[in-house]
Amino acid sequence: MDYEKKQKKEIxxxxxxxxxxxxxxxxEKCCFDIRKKLHDWNLSYDDQDEIIQTLIEEKFLxxxxxxxFYVRDKFRFNKWGxxxxxxxxxxxxxxxxxxDNALDQINEKDYKESLGxxxxxxxxSIKEDDPYQLRAKLYRFAQGRGFESHIALNFIDKLISELE
Structure with missing residues (x-):
């Protein structure tokens, strides 16, 4: 089978x-997202720089x-750490x-509540009788969501002690 390469637009x-x-x-977009889009449109680097500079000056970027916005949305809606x-x-x-400045705006109480x-x-949803295996699964889950180890372990210990 022949697969055709997707033609890049030129504008x-x-x-x-x-x-x-x-x-x-x-x-809301960042410079990286816009530069990627401009690159996909086969614009020269000079044109890309000029467009991004214009967007910044005009307060579009x-x-x-x-x-x-990104930090607030990913924390609130995706429950990311x-x-x-x-x-x-x-x-x-x-x-x-x-x-760092954006992450500092996350309320610590809300952050821990979200993890909890x-x-x-x-x-x-975990079917596990062995407390060590249960702890490991919860820990991996918290890590996958991007929460710090020490905070996750405190909550996990608290949850498991409530079960016993």
Whole structure:
């Protein structure tokens, strides 16, 4: 079977600027996302830089605003921990200081409550009699969600002691 490679679109710089302005007006984006899209449209690096600079000047792109929204949404809706959120933002080349500032805005009480809720829900679905195996499964689950080890272990110990 022959698989055709998906043809990349080629558009003018002005047309690309209009399209990404529309995209940015509808949803928060970061420079990395926009650069990727511009690259997919086969725009030169000079055009990409110029478009991104225009978007920043016109306030369509703002890395700090994007980071704050991203952190809030991933914590609130996806129930991700700080480690996972931070990792995903680093992949998008967001500066470390912006990530740290946004993560600091998560309420510590809400953060621990969220972890407690997801672990309490998860423990009901795990069919395991051995407390060590149960502990390991809950720990891996919390790690997969991006929660810090020490916080996760405290909650897991508390949950397992309630079961005994």
């Amino acid at each position: 003018s710089a002005q047309s690309a600027l209009s399209k990404v302005m529309f995209i940015c007006s509808r949803q 703002n890395e700090e605003r994007y980071t704050n 700080k480690i996972k959120i931070s990792h995903h933002l680093k992949q998008k080349q967001i500066p470390e200081n912006l990530i 809720d997801i672990l309490s829900h998860k423990i009901k």
